[in-house]
Each structure stands twice: as structure tokens, then as C-alpha cells.
Amino acid sequence: MKAMNYRGPYRVRIAEKPLPEIQHPQDIILQVTRACICGSDLHLYRGKVPDTRVGTTFGHEFIGVVREIGTQVQNLKIGDKVLVPFNISCGKFTFCLQGLYAYCQESNAMSATVGGVFGYSHLAGGFDGGQAEYVRVPYGDVGPVLIPEGMSDEDALLLTDVVPTGYSAAEMGGIKKGDTVVVFGAGPIGIMAARCAWLFGAARVGVATFKWRQI
Ligand SMILES: [Zn+2]
Known part of the structure; x- marks a missing residue:
């Protein structure tokens, strides 16, 4: 698939990458239909975010169509159109239960500063983002939200972060x-x-x- 590829500060390219795969039974694979470049992507682009590794794909604002689902995902089916919040959260433990999804320690166990975030450095878990044709979305039953009938793609996209x-x-x-x-x-x-x-x-x-x- 084609995906945005970070090559170092001020250097980004489009590159061929392997298709993402289900790695955990709660994962889904999404075919991205719209993705934004966020103002905060500029921090990554400029090399200002610690542990931004060459070869990673940015993008934490995206919507798409569910193409694969893990065996434990219950609320989604193949073909569903969803928007995906930028925080990756387990929905089950200490912080998530208090509604503090950005601090989820399950999605980014190595960090004491932030939970997992799509396409936002290895400090934020090292998850590839949605500036690509496909993206792996962990905890498919927690973050993704079905896009209601009649809502435009552009409006749905704004609900992922902005x-x-x-x-x-x-x-x-x-x-x-x-x-x-x-x-x-x-x-x-x-x-x-x-x-x-x-x-x-x-x-x-x-x-x-x-x-x-x-x-
Ligand atoms: Zn953003």
C-alpha cells in the first residue's frame, strides 16, 4: 500500500509499505477514505517530538471503512464506516474508567506521559497513523464510532480531533x-x-x- 513515510526532520515521502495485519483479537483494519494533516504533525515533521523514528507513518485524524476485524471485536462488522479518535485507549482500566482516555497505560505501557496515539512517535506507542491506504486500529470496540447516515465525510473527520x-x-x-x-x-x-x-x-x-x- 501507499503510505506517508517519515525520513527525518523536514523529509517526508510517499512510500510502499506492507499492508497492516491484525495483531491482536481486538484489532480492526481500516481502509482509510479521508485523512488530515494536523497542525501538530508539524512538530513531528520538524523533528521536535522525541523518538520519532524513520519509516513511521503519521496521521491521527482519519475515517475509513472496516475491512478486517479481530475475533474479539463485537460492535463492528466489515463494511462499517467509522471515524477514529486519535487516542488509542483500552477502555477498561484505571484511567479509561475515569474518562481519561489520553492517559491509557494499556495502549502505551512503556510511557508515563501519554497513552497511545496514532502516528505520533514511539513516545506515544509507535503506532502507524492513518496517512496511508490502510491502518491497524487497536481496541476496535473502544475508539471507532459509526458515522451516522447523512453525515458528510468532512464533518466526520473533524470529530477525530479538531x-x-x-x-x-x-x-x-x-x-x-x-x-x-x-x-x-x-x-x-x-x-x-x-x-x-x-x-x-x-x-x-x-x-x-x-x-x-x-x-
Ligand atoms: Zn490533530
Whole structure:
């Protein structure tokens, strides 16, 4: 299959890679139909994320069609169209049970800092991402969500990171009806945070842009 391939800082290519295979009974294999390049992929691209290894495939925002399922997967069937959140979570143990899916220790047992993330370095578990024709998705019954009939691919794709990340920021801000809110940073996440601030009842929302100095 064709897949994005990291060759070192500032060097990415499209390369042929072996098709991903079921490695665990809870895995699914997804044929990717849409994938994004996230702003945070730029950190990887610039070589700023520790243990980003040559040969890995980025991509933590993707949707697709289920093509293979592991024997323990119960909620999905071949042909289902799903969106996949960027965190890889077991859904069963300490952090997941508290809703802290990003800290899942089962999906990234070697790290004390972060759970598994698709296409986001070996620090985040070394999972290949979705900027490829196919991707292996662990814990098929936990992360993937069926895309409802009538929802566009583009809208579904926004639910893999950009909207929920902006939503979480607005939620953590404790916004109350009638509040005035300022969001610093007018990237996709900032814009979604602003929209979600309205959702929480903010009366006025300002978005401040600034130029980030690249080190
Ligand atoms: Zn992202």
C-alpha cells in the first residue's frame, strides 16, 4: 500500500509499505477514505517530538471503512464506516474508567506521559497513523464510532480531533451563559474552541491571533 513515510526532520515521502495485519483479537483494519494533516504533525515533521523514528507513518485524524476485524471485536462488522479518535485507549482500566482516555497505560505501557496515539512517535506507542491506504486500529470496540447516515465525510473527520479538542478547551474554561471569552490562537483548534464557547452560552467571543516564533 501507499503510505506517508517519515525520513527525518523536514523529509517526508510517499512510500510502499506492507499492508497492516491484525495483531491482536481486538484489532480492526481500516481502509482509510479521508485523512488530515494536523497542525501538530508539524512538530513531528520538524523533528521536535522525541523518538520519532524513520519509516513511521503519521496521521491521527482519519475515517475509513472496516475491512478486517479481530475475533474479539463485537460492535463492528466489515463494511462499517467509522471515524477514529486519535487516542488509542483500552477502555477498561484505571484511567479509561475515569474518562481519561489520553492517559491509557494499556495502549502505551512503556510511557508515563501519554497513552497511545496514532502516528505520533514511539513516545506515544509507535503506532502507524492513518496517512496511508490502510491502518491497524487497536481496541476496535473502544475508539471507532459509526458515522451516522447523512453525515458528510468532512464533518466526520473533524470529530477525530479538531472539534473535540476545541470543545474540551471550552469545557475546561468553565464558560457560563453570558460570559466574555478570549481564545488565544486562531488555528483550527482555536476556531473550534471559539465556536464551542458560543455553544456553552458565551455572549462575546474574541480570538486573538499571534505569530508563533519557530525555534
Ligand atoms: Zn490533530
